[in-house]
Amino acid sequence: MTERNVISLDKIKVACRDCSLSALCLPMGLRPEDVDRLHAIVKRNRPLQRGDNLFRAGEPFRHLFVVKTGAVKTFTQTNDGDEQVVGFHLPGEVLGLDAIQDGQHGCSARALETTAICELPFERLEDLSSNIPSLQHQMFRLLSKEISHDAEMMALLGRSTAEERVASFLLSLSERFKRRGFSATDFFLSMSRQEIGSYLGLALETVSRLFTRFQDDKILKVERKHVQIIDIDRLRAMVTHQTDAERHRANPST
Amino acid sequence: MTERNVISLDKIKVACRDCSLSALCLPMGLRPEDVDRLHAIVKRNRPLQRGDNLFRAGEPFRHLFVVKTGAVKTFTQTNDGDEQVVGFHLPGEVLGLDAIQDGQHGCSARALETTAICELPFERLEDLSSNIPSLQHQMFRLLSKEISHDAEMMALLGRSTAEERVASFLLSLSERFKRRGFSATDFFLSMSRQEIGSYLGLALETVSRLFTRFQDDKILKVERKHVQIIDIDRLRAMVTHQTDAERHRANPST
DNA sequence: CGGAGATATTGATCGAGGTCAAAAAACTTC
DNA sequence: GAAGTTTTTTGACCTCGATCAATATCTCCG
Known part of the structure; x- marks a missing residue:
């Protein structure tokens, strides 16, 4: 980690207070007033315990979730019963991106340990990013990053x-x-x-x-x-x- | 495919003329004037022949590409030399979504047969979607759909x-x-x-x-x-x- | 603390699919 | 259409990792 990154991470930590929205704020940097507007729509969840579900596959999609502390797995179920883990989500990482397309979650999410979560009402986030170009850009980047990551994973699993x-x-x-x-x-x-x-x-x-x-x-x-x-x-x-x-x-x- | 979708698909076919932008226009339906604005930024490429590269990994990202006719593969290279195919892209499908995040292509794209391509300057597309909420929504859906698809693929490769x-x-x-x-x-x-x-x-x-x-x-x-x-x-x-x-x-x- | 259930380690065996090899079929080029 | 190249098919063999099984260790709770 370079000196520079440490500094900007710290700045964000202050700007985003104790809530891990750096995925959305970083790295293009929203203006402070935009960060405030983003914060205004964030809901805080009560902490999840190990084994608690954050959401289940098939449920309607309303929110994106950001892991504050702890860890979450996402998984689907094979029709022979057992579960297929599709991802692990650490602090600062976003869940639910796959659900935007058809308004329902495509996988379930469950806490692996005691976990704190932020909840972002997606409709309000969309409204906000219509009005804040840099937030829209950041959203695109976030989604694109997920796609890159998945492609790497596919390559890994493939060969x-x-x-x-x-x-x-x-x-x-x-x-x-x-x-x-x-x-x-x-x-x-x-x-x-x-x-x-x-x-x-x-x-x-x-x-x-x-x-x-x-x-x-x-x-x-x-x-x-x-x-x-x-x-x-x-x-x-x-x-x-x-x-x-x-x-x-x-x-x-x- | 429901009756409703069939109808809107036909409408879009007309609205989008011979260019396969239905991925972006569908299914929320942009207003006709918005479709026109979208069309105004589309560039047409000369046809690619089998083996021609559309872009190469590492090149700067400026455009999203939509396959009009033909087929394209995307691939990366393993460090033992040979290539790893990460996707096939048929008419109407979009390429380059993984490159938004860091401004350079993460994989190469090559025509599998004679192929016609539309080119969408991404910056202008971003500007446009700031101004057209339904286009922004459609972009989010498009990216999200890619993520869902990748998750399915990972599950397939995994087990x-x-x-x-x-x-x-x-x-x-x-x-x-x-x-x-x-x-x-x-x-x-x-x-x-x-x-x-x-x-x-x-x-x-x-x-x-x-x-x-x-x-x-x-x-x-x-x-x-x-x-x-x-x-x-x-x-x-x-x-x-x-x-x-x-x-x-x-x-x-x- | 001790017992029960979950989770992890280690060993033994087996089979799906990779690798190597050769032939056949299809495409290219002159 | 003949010669050369590429792609596909088919066969034989072998390896990596799945599966089955037994044991060990951890965690939870009364």
């Missing part, structure tokens, strides 16, 4: 080995924790092996085996739900897939 | 067998052709087995084998790139994954 998937998953968590000011090398997994496996298209046993293998190889220290990344470079080296855009950023001459 | 993936792929094509007024049971695959395999996370040999198996089972007739679906119900039965939302729509009592 990678189990090792690559687990490494990539850990790196993704690391990145996201870092971005929110938590430790990038030392964090808790609030989701079970089962849930990680479901998300990565692997059996829970495979996830467990890879965790122990990474530990044996001195890449990680895993103690149940607590992960400590020891050699992040070896972890990065496992992830072979690299988008052209990433390559281009790393070496613009090619 | 399904090869059989399920290929069946699902064919059904998806069938749906999309149907929606655009082409035959739902009789169509050309403009992409190679290689490209299908890459997209579905399978080896090209596996795709080929499944095509012949489906043909032996009298579910399809496949002749090189021409597919004819004979028993679409057996194909549907293979796709076990069903989102809660779908289940809810099918049987709202549960």
